[in-house]
Amino acid sequence: MKILESQDIKLIPLSAEHEVEFVRLANIPKINSRVNKPLPYTNTHFQQQLDKLQNSKSNFVWMIEQNEEIVGVINNASGRDLRVFQGGYWIDPNFWGQGAASAALVLVRDFLFRECAAERIQALVEPDNPASIRVLEKCGYQREGLLRKFYPSLNRGLLDVIIYSVVK
Ligand SMILES: CC(C)(COP(=O)(O)OP(=O)(O)OC[C@H]1O[C@@H](n2cnc3c(N)ncnc32)[C@H](O)[C@@H]1OP(=O)(O)O)[C@@H](O)C(=O)NCCC(=O)NCCS
DSSP states (O other), X not given: OOOEEOSSOXXXXXXXXXXXXXXXXXXXXXXXXXXXXXXXXXXXXXXHHHHHHHTOXXXXXXXXXXXXXXXXXXXXXXXXXXXXXXXXXXXXXXXTXXXXXXXXXXXXXXXXXXXXXXXXXXXXEOTTOHHHHHHHHHTTOEEEEEEEEEEXXXXXXXXXXXXXXXXX
């Protein structure tokens, strides 16, 4: 995995050195409630995630760096079909509204299409998450529909989610 970079943002492949920062971000209530991570998210969870990542060629996680500070995380992975990817992102609330998620998603989208033979990149978002919906739309994703009781969350049962995608 390599570093992805644009004028605004740098994406650094997740590694052991990011443990403290990743665990901190994953435990922020405004993030944890949206990204379906165990609460508390522990160092053991981080190690398990890293192990899984190291055994996979189509599962990517990057730390998002803006102005030389780590501000968030973005991930994407393919499932059974290697041409179809799905992922998410989260930003430290102290840095919301500064374009970090959108800049990161553009980099990941272009990387998956150009270098990973992706043909479809999709995302699931809760209907009451306008900031994330805006990020997807700014990055060219199109709304495909509401999936009712579709997403098995850890603590909130089956969630209604809107499916968005961008295709090659
Ligand atoms: C969603 C999230 C990643 C956005 O990160 P961010 O870096 O603030 O995003 P950006 O600055 O790139 O863009 C946010 C856009 O949403 C808009 N926005 C923010 N809150 C909004 C609201 N309540 N209603 C409508 N639009 C809103 C912003 O104005 C901005 O759009 P603009 O550039 O046209 O002004 C961040 O809020 C977050 O981490 N949330 C918790 C985790 C999460 O929800 N992850 C996504 C799961 S699907």
